[in-house]
Amino acid sequence: MNIIKANNIACPLDGLPFTETKKQLICPNGHNFDVARQAYVNLLPVQQKKSKNPGDSHEMIVARTAFLNSGVYAPIADKFNDINYGLITGYQSQSICLLDAGCGEGYYLQSLLHYLELNEVKQDISVIGLDISKPAIIAAAKRGKQITWLVASNKQPPVLSGTVDIIFCLFGFPVYDSFFKLLKSDGKIVLFDAGPEHLIELRNIIYPTVNKSEPPDLSAAEAAGFSLYSQSRVTYTSKNMSKCQIMNLLCMTPHLYRASKVGKQAASQLDTIDITVDVIVRVLESGLRP
């Protein structure tokens, strides 16, 4: 497998393709964006920001990196790699572009590239990881120099239309209209969402009542022109989660803000816990816009 550089990054101000120098991306209208020292590019113009520091905070990213590196979600990464290997090798085209929309601190993309290299995928692959959180992308940039890391939004991803084969959205915020524009005609979306039993033991501790919600329905995806291609589920129990893992898990999710004071106190007193992981995996295919 050859990892090739993504050549389909577009200017967030006018959508035109960039020319890349060592230190900058420059569009034909002269808009230019610096390549940061840590090897990422911030393509989120102020007019696309709803707050000063959008997305996950530095503290959430540090907690998520520690939690994911501890291996608790490795079976989720295994499933992610397996599904994508099947999709990628099923494409006839020699050159494949992958985009992780809301990549966080890059754990899943790093794992996938490693897996594709080990399994000697024949195609040329370009990989883009984007997230609206600058701390997330700074952390992600440490996970792989071959990946194009962008601070950007799923609402207006700075990528040329019709150039992406697969978009990943893991525990994220899909914007199906934008994704539809980016994908090639046989493109796919790979969605990972929490299932009803996900982290149920912890949720029972931190909330007075717990809703066992189904993953988000796909009506917005269907309205944008997608249909369900396959669905599967990853469920397992992570035994003896440590105090440190429990606290990182709380910090890396909105549970930290949503949980009651009493609930957080109860969680902080746990020494260990067995936790159910329940993830719904759906692959969507793009068809004709209805």
Ligand SMILES: C[S@@+](CC[C@H](N)C(=O)[O-])C[C@H]1O[C@@H](n2cnc3c(N)ncnc32)[C@H](O)[C@@H]1O
């Ligand atoms: C729950 S985290 C999941 C991160 C990563 N996919 C993972 O599973 O480790 C959701 C991520 O979406 C990012 N995010 C939120 N809104 C976004 C948007 N409009 N565009 C791109 N990323 C966004 C957050 O900054 C955060 O990193």
